[in-house]
Amino acid sequence: MRILMLTRNFPPLLGGMELVRGCRLRPLPLFLLLCYARGRKLARVVRPDLILAGSGLTALPAVLLARALDIPAVTVLHGLDLVVNHGLYQRFFVPAIRRCDVVIVNSRNTGELARHKGIDPGRIRVLNPGVTLPDPQSSPDAASFRAERGIGEEEIILLSVGRLTRRKGLAEFVEKVLPGLVGENPRFRLLIVGGNATRALRGSGNEQQRITAAAARAGLERHVTFLGAVSEEELSRAYASARCLVFPVLDLPDDVEGFGMVAAEAAAHGLPTIAFAAGGVPDAVASGVSGTLVPAGDYEGMAKAILENASVEVPGEVRARCRKFAERFAWDRYGAELNRICQDALAR
Numbered sequence: 001m002r003i004l005m006l007t008r009n010f011p012p013l014l015g016g017m018e019l020v021r022g023c024r025l026r027p028l029p030l031f032l033l034l035c036y037a038r039g040r041k042l043a044r045v046v047r048p049d050l051i052l053a054g055s056g057l058t059a060l061p062a063v064l065l066a067r068a069l070d071i072p073a074v075t076v077l078h079g080l081d082l083v084v085n086h087g088l089y090q091r092f093f094v095p096a097i098r099r100c101d102v103v104i105v106n107s108r109n110t111g112e113l114a115r116h117k118g119i120d121p122g123r124i125r126v127l128n129p130g131v132t133l134p135d136p137q138s139s140p141d142a143a144s145f146r147a148e149r150g151i152g153e154e155e156i157i158l159l160s161v162g163r164l165t166r167r168k169g170l171a172e173f174v175e176k177v178l179p180g181l182v183g184e185n186p187r188f189r190l191l192i193v194g195g196n197a198t199r200a201l202r203g204s205g206n207e208q209q210r211i212t213a214a215a216a217r218a219g220l221e222r223h224v225t226f227l228g229a230v231s232e233e234e235l236s237r238a239y240a241s242a243r244c245l246v247f248p249v250l251d252l253p254d255d256v257e258g259f260g261m262v263a264a265e266a267a268a269h270g271l272p273t274i275a276f277a278a279g280g281v282p283d284a285v286a287s288g289v290s291g292t293l294v295p296a297g298d299y300e301g302m303a304k305a306i307l308e309n310a311s312v313e314v315p316g317e318v319r320a321r322c323r324k325f326a327e328r329f330a331w332d333r334y335g336a337e338l339n340r341i342c343q344d345a346l347a348r
Contacts, residue, residue, distance in 0.1 A: 001342060002046055006039050006062045007054025010337035021126035036061035043069055050074055050345055051101070056081025056089075059195040060096040072101040072345040076127075079106065079258025079280060102345040104338075106259045107280025113256065125341050128283055131264045131326055133316035134236065144162070149191075149225070156187045158311060161235065161262045163197035164207035167255045169248040169276070171207070174214040174224060176299040177248070177306070182223055184307055190224045190246070193238060210230035243310035244291070247275035251296040260284035265292065268326035270319030274305045290325040 008031075035058060039051070043065065053075035055063035066073035075097055081092070098119050104127050105111040111124050144245060146153060158181075160170055170192065181188045196208055208226060215224040230238065239245075245266040249257045257279030264284045266273050274290035275281050276298070287293040292309060294301040327333075 001050075001243060001339075001347070003052050003342065004039060004043055004046060004065075005052045005054060006035050006065070008056040008057050009054065010175055012122045013159065032058075032061050036065055037063050040068065040120060041147035050342060052076070052342070056084075056093055056097055059100060060093050063096045063099045066101075072348065073099070074104065074345050075104045076104045077106065077112045077114060077258075079113065079256040082110070082117050083254050083256050085254045085289055088333045101174055101348055102341060104341060107283040109256070109280040109283070110258055125344075126283075127334070127337055127341065128329055129259055129261055129264070129329040130331040131261070131268050131329040133268050133323075133326060133330055136323070138236070140233075140237040141239040142237060142241040145234070145241050147229070151189065151191075151225075151241070155189050156185065157238075157242040158190045158244060158246050158306065158310065159193070159238055159266075160190065160246055161193045161238075161266070163194050164192070164211070165197045165255075166207060166210075167250050167252055168259060169250040170208075171210040171214045171300075172250065172299070173246065173248040174211055174220065175218060177303045178215075178220055178223060180303045181219045181306060182220060185311065188223060191227060191238065191242065192225065193230055193235060194225045195228050236269060239266060239271045242271055243312075243314060245271055245273040245275075245300075246306070247273055247281065247285075248299075248302060249276050249278045249281055249296075250275070251278040256283055264326055264329045267291070268329070270314070270322050272309065272314065272318055272322055274302060274309065276302065286325050290322045 039061060048071065050072040051062045051066040053059045056075065056077055059075040062075060063073045094117055099122065103114055103119055103124050105114055105124055106127065106129055111126050114124050115121055162168055164170065174190065178190060180340055196206055211224065215221050233342065245263060247260060247263055260281040262277060263273040263281065267290040273285050275285050275291065275293060276296040277293040278296040282293060285291045285293055292305045294305055
């Protein structure tokens with residue numbers, strides 16, 4: 001099976017599907033024209049069996065090229081591909097997505113969004129993103145991580161990982177949850193890995209500044225620490241040092257959390273997640289297995305879940321359950337399922 005992929009991004013990426021490296025997107029009409037033209041030129045050489053669009057943005061040239069070659073078109077949707085609030089996108093790109101032979105969605109929630117946009121349910125396939133599973137024999141040095149960062153052994157680390165956007169809900173978490181936690185136990189500290197999402201489609205200004213201001217208003221500056229971007233090794237040590245990952249995602253109608261990759265990655269490192277059940281997050285967190293899901297916007301419930309689950313060291317059986325859960329996102333399983341979906345598209 002020969003697959004020609006048209007995409008606006010390609011690994012390695014840092015920070016989700018909106019970040020672009022090595023691909024000129026502006027002006028957009030030129031990008032789409034070049035995407036189609038180069039795809040058609042390459043198709044003469046490789047003679048593909050199907051066209052795969054990496055996101056909704058490339059669904060339009062993918063469908064046009066697939067129709068010209070009389071082969072199937074498959075597109076991958078990440079959530080924002082469907083809800084982006086742009087008139088031209090909704091008018092031209094969403095109809096192109098509807099014309100795809102198969103639509104791969106990254107979560108059940110994205111699948112629901114696709115159905116609401118008029119995409120044939122019979123063409124929708126749910127395929128959660130893949131996750132790299134750490135070496136089970138590896139043992140990140142949590143003690144040295146704390147020492148290097150000036151974090152005392154007695155402090156309880158709540159970890160947040162990801163680009164800082166309003167959708168992640170950290171400013172609201174600091175304002176509505178952290179004061180109660182610190183009031184119950186002053187050893188709590190929120191450790192934030194990641195910086196402002198300056199290149200995201202839905203960037204929202206200086207989010208770190210909003211979080212810092214919220215901490216200042218609550219008098220909790222010393223309980224919030226920003227690490228910025230870190231290496232994979234450093235991130236592994238952060239996972240090993242934390243009691244839980246907090247994922248207080250906001251339920252925004254025009255800025256949906258498509259899946260919640262960081263929760264799956266935390267589980268792969270044996271760290272449970274306490275999250276709002278917003279967007280596609282329920283696909284990435286199994287409540288009672290790899291963490292706890294709280295109804296979206298229930299800050300009191302989130303505080304209670306953190307106090308119940310993060311006040312003691314993560315038990316070994318919990319870490320084992322998290323790692324077992326993360327195995328369903330392993331890349332070999334992802335590849336096998338993607339192959340099956342593409343074979344099905346050819347059969348159709």
